[in-house]
Amino acid sequence: MSLKEQFGKDVLLTGWGHSRFGKLTEETLESLIVQVATEAISTAGIEPAQIDEIYLGQFNSGMMPLAFPSSLALQVSDQLANVPATRVENACASGSAAFQQGTKSLLAGTAKTVLVIGAEKMTHAGAEAVGAALLGADYDMAGQASTTGFTGLFADIAKHYEKRYGSVSDVLGTIAAKNHRNGVDNPYAQLRKDLGEEFCRTVSDRNPIVADPLRRTDCSPVSDGAAAIILSTSPTRGATAPVRLAGFGHANDFFPAARRDPTAFAATRASWQRALAMAGVGLEALDFAEVHDCFTIAELIMYEAMGLTDPGQGARAIQEGWVFKDGKLPINVSGGLKAKGHPVGATGVSQHVVAAMQLTGTAGDMQLNGPRRAAVQNMGGVGIANYVSVLEAV
Numbered sequence: 001m002s003l004k005e006q007f008g009k010d011v012l013l014t015g016w017g018h019s020r021f022g023k024l025t026e027e028t029l030e031s032l033i034v035q036v037a038t039e040a041i042s043t044a045g046i047e048p049a050q051i052d053e054i055y056l057g058q059f060n061s062g063m064m065p066l067a068f069p070s071s072l073a074l075q076v077s078d079q080l081a082n083v084p085a086t087r088v089e090n091a092c093a094s095g096s097a098a099f100q101q102g103t104k105s106l107l108a109g110t111a112k113t114v115l116v117i118g119a120e121k122m123t124h125a126g127a128e129a130v131g132a133a134l135l136g137a138d139y140d141m142a143g144q145a146s147t148t149g150f151t152g153l154f155a156d157i158a159k160h161y162e163k164r165y166g167s168v169s170d171v172l173g174t175i176a177a178k179n180h181r182n183g184v185d186n187p188y189a190q191l192r193k194d195l196g197e198e199f200c201r202t203v204s205d206r207n208p209i210v211a212d213p214l215r216r217t218d219c220s221p222v223s224d225g226a227a228a229i230i231l232s233t234s235p236t237r238g239a240t241a242p243v244r245l246a247g248f249g250h251a252n253d254f255f256p257a258a259r260r261d262p263t264a265f266a267a268t269r270a271s272w273q274r275a276l277a278m279a280g281v282g283l284e285a286l287d288f289a290e291v292h293d294c295f296t297i298a299e300l301i302m303y304e305a306m307g308l309t310d311p312g313q314g315a316r317a318i319q320e321g322w323v324f325k326d327g328k329l330p331i332n333v334s335g336g337l338k339a340k341g342h343p344v345g346a347t348g349v350s351q352h353v354v355a356a357m358q359l360t361g362t363a364g365d366m367q368l369n370g371p372r373r374a375a376v377q378n379m380g381g382v383g384i385a386n387y388v389s390v391l392e393a394v
């Protein structure tokens with residue numbers, strides 16, 4: 001059943017904007033927000049006055065003075081002055097949290113057109129400050145000093161995984177190499193270098209251990225960037241065809257690590273099941289997916305949580321070539337967080353934008369051959385806040 005049959009309305013992505021990701025010293029949080037919001041409004045072919053609500057996903061990991069979304073009114077258009085605007089935060093899934101809030105406004109009938117923005121400015125703050133801010137989102141680590149930030153938490157997951165299922169060091173290296181290779185074709189990506197499998201599998205001066213067993217190439221970088229989407233209940237005058245939201249899912253897990261099976265990512269799995277069930281499709285109906293590879297171990301476990309393989313078998317998806325660009329379910333053709341970058345509040349919105357580009361045949365060098373349906377998955381904390389969207393070409 002489509003969303004229209006379930007809720008009486010379509011949710012369409014009718015326009016989008018995306019900044020370059022990376023160390024953007026010349027940009028401010030505000031300038032990034034203005035850039036992508038202006039682009040999204042323009043590509044949707046709407047007037048700012050048509051926007052009924054604005055949601056901004058931002059985690060504030062760079063500990064900036066908070067971006068008050070209404071300040072958009074000053075720089076994008078006077079017409080946005082009295083539009084309800086809300087900042088949404090759910091750790092590294094803040095972007096998808098904003099996307100789903102916008103979706104629910106459309107489905108509730110309180111809005112016909114919503115501007116969703118994700119933005120983050122991190123690189124000015126330094127790795128330690130960013131790590132401390134991110135750890136504020138973790139129940140077990142909040143307030144504690146850590147020199148390895150979230151890498152240490154996912155390194156623990158990798159250790160649990162290896163204890164249970166055996167070494168995956170080389171598999172993680174291959175996931176990193178795949179996503180770095182894909183990132184070369186993405187003009188928005190932060191790291192556009194084909195580092196190769198050997199480099200990513202090997203600990204070296206240029207690829208040191210950050211938190212054992214995770215090497216630098218097993219981590220997403222610290223990034224600045226923004227992305228925006230116009231969501232509408234009916235098509236607009238935009239240049240490209242819209243993309244339809246077919247289903248969405250959200251599930252949160254317990255915060256304390258002791259309450260969770262460390263390698264199961266149970267709530268991540270639940271969010272996949274909810275989104276696919278709402279869309280009325282199985283994984284085999286997807287042509288590609290953009291998933292939250294904040295660390296390579298997260299992508300490996302994602303293969304299992306999404307149901308591509310049984311638990312402990314995720315390596316098969318890499319070893320048998322399923323998730324490469326020419327495989328049966330290409331994953332992170334954009335380069336993923338790993339190469340595209342991970343400005344945390346922007347990531348979920350960016351994933352929807354690159355998926356929409358693919359589904360409208362406008363992904364340039366990243367383009368797959370005529371994909372019709374895709375999934376986007378965004379995660380906050382160690383599998384705590386989980387969001388999945390299923391998107392379709394119209």
Ligand SMILES: CC(=O)SCCNC(=O)CCNC(=O)[C@H](O)C(C)(C)COP(=O)(O)OP(=O)(O)OC[C@H]1O[C@@H](n2cnc3c(N)ncnc32)[C@H](O)[C@@H]1OP(=O)(O)O
Pocket residue numbers: 092127134149150151191210216217218219220221222294342379380381382383
């Ligand atoms: C649920 C979640 O999403 S949690 C995820 C939240 N995000 C994070 O925790 C961010 C994790 N990443 C990091 O902390 C950092 O990127 C680190 C520690 C991996 C690397 O930082 P640093 O060691 O300070 O690297 P630095 O910025 O000095 O760059 C050194 C070199 O490595 C490269 N580099 C930096 N980060 C990465 C990376 N993640 N992958 C590959 N190469 C990288 C740089 O391009 C640079 O290359 P060059 O010498 O050829 O120019």
